[in-house]
Amino acid sequence: MNLFVYYKLIRSEHPSLQIKVQVMQAELRAQFPTLRTELMKRPDTDATGHETWMEIYDLADIDINVFREALDQLALNANFPQPRRNEVFITV
Numbered sequence: 001m002n003l004f005v006y007y008k009l010i011r012s013e014h015p016s017l018q019i020k021v022q023v024m025q026a027e028l029r030a031q032f033p034t035l036r037t038e039l040m041k042r043p044d045t046d047a048t049g050h051e052t053w054m055e056i057y058d059l060a061d062i063d064i065n066v067f068r069e070a071l072d073q074l075a076l077n078a079n080f081p082q083p084r085r086n087e088v089f090i091t092v
Contacts, residue, residue, distance in 0.1 A: 001058075001059045001060075001064065001088060001089070001090050002056060002057065002058055002059065002088070002089045002090075003056075003057040003059060003064065003067070003068070003071075003086060003087075003088055004054055004055070004056055004057075004086070004087045004088075004089065005054065005055040005056075005057070005071070005075075005084050005085070005086050006052060006053065006054040006055075006084075006085050006087075007052070007053055007080070007081045007082070007083065007084045007085065008046070008050040008051065008052050008053075008081065009050060009051055009053065009081040010049055010050055010051070011051055013081075014081060017053075017080070017081070018039070020078045020080070021039050021053075021055060021080075022039070023078075024071075024074045024075065024078060025037040025039070025055070027074060028057075028067075028070060028071065028074065031070060032059075032062050032067060032070075034060045034061055034062060035057060035058065035059065035060075035062060035067075036057075036058035036060075037055070037056065037057055037058075038055070038056040039053070039054070039055055039056070040053070040054045040056065041053045041054065057071070064088065068086070
């Protein structure tokens with residue numbers, strides 16, 4: 001199961017966001033040893049100058065409810081851009 005978290009931001013308003021996400025993902029990997037993470041963004045901004053970023057979490061055998069609680073709390077503590085939209089996909 002994969003959890004995709006995406007959000008929009010103006011990069012100049014969040015200059016240290018990449019580092020904050022990397023630190024958060026490292027904390028999550030420490031808490032959930034089987035977790036695999038990735039951080040991506042669209043190559044271009046939208047018409048309003050916003051970038052779209054996506055955090056990807058490969059949950060494998062991790063309880064999604066426990067994981068989401070930890071993820072949401074860390075993102076809230078780090079003051080990440082809101083709203084953060086979540087989508088779950090499973091292998092067909």
